[in-house]
Amino acid sequence: EAGGLDDLVRRGLRLSWFLALPAAVGLFVLAEPLVRLVYEHGRFGEEGVRVTAEALRWYAAAVVGYAGVKASAPQFLARGDTRTPMLCSLAGIAANLVVALVWIEPLGYRALALAVVVGTGLNFLLLRGVAWARHGGTSAPGLGYVARVGLSAAAMGGAGLALVGWLGSPGGLATLGLCVGLGGFYFVVAALLRLPEAGFVGRRLGLVGRQPAPPRP
Numbered sequence: 001e002a003g004g005l006d007d008l009v010r011r012g013l014r015l016s017w018f019l020a021l022p023a024a025v026g027l028f029v030l031a032e033p034l035v036r037l038v039y040e041h042g043r044f045g046e047e048g049v050r051v052t053a054e055a056l057r058w059y060a061a062a063v064v065g066y067a068g069v070k071a072s073a074p075q076f077l078a079r080g081d082t083r084t085p086m087l088c089s090l091a092g093i094a095a096n097l098v099v100a101l102v103w104i105e106p107l108g109y110r111a112l113a114l115a116v117v118v119g120t121g122l123n124f125l126l127l128r129g130v131a132w133a134r135h136g137g138t139s140a141p142g143l144g145y146v147a148r149v150g151l152s153a154a155a156m157g158g159a160g161l162a163l164v165g166w167l168g169s170p171g172g173l174a175t176l177g178l179c180v181g182l183g184g185f186y187f188v189v190a191a192l193l194r195l196p197e198a199g200f201v202g203r204r205l206g207l208v209g210r211q212p213a214p215p216r217p
Contacts (some may be wrong), residue, residue: 005078006139009131012071014141018197020067022153022186027060027178029160033175051109058113065120072127075139084130092123148193157184 027034031053040049073085096119103111131139160182167174190198 006135007076009071009075009139010141012074012141015197016067016147017064017146017149018142018190018195018201020064021149024028024060024063024161025153025157026182028057028065029157029164029174030179030182031056031060033164033178036152043056051193055109055113058110059116062113062117062120063142065117065124068079068124069120069127072124072131075135076127076133079130085127088126092119092127097123097140098192143214145195148195149190152186152189152195155181155189159185 076084096115100115163182
């Protein structure tokens, strides 16, 4: 049924927002400690860390658009429409190329990251716009839900900035502990804001007791 499909897409979009937005914020806030942890050895020195971390911050914004595309395209594919996702993808690729070519001189390597952000974002927005025009807004996650996820991610990001400012760029296990701690903080804030996905993901990970039925929005 169309209603069941739209509901499934809406739940997929909610979950993608719930996971992708804090991931993007975390990559932005912890870019330097993560790059230092993974790459800073041998000839990869301080300048390499700085430049790579800056590129990672630019790329982080593309995580949300990419996750949204993955959750949005099946709404068309399940209806036998392969043309719309293809055209939206081609539009995103075209935007990617245009941005990269226009901004490569003033921005350098940053233009490549910006191009990915613009391309994936346009692809996602086109998919959602066509879905809204053809099938209505029943598959939309809802502005209230997006606002609560944004608030949870912002709280996590603020805590991350404070900790990085206090600790500097910790290495090794300290960086991993920081990632885990901020992730846990995000889930606590999300639970306090009554986001059902917090409990759903927690049950999937075995962190909380299972319930007979999955959470319904």
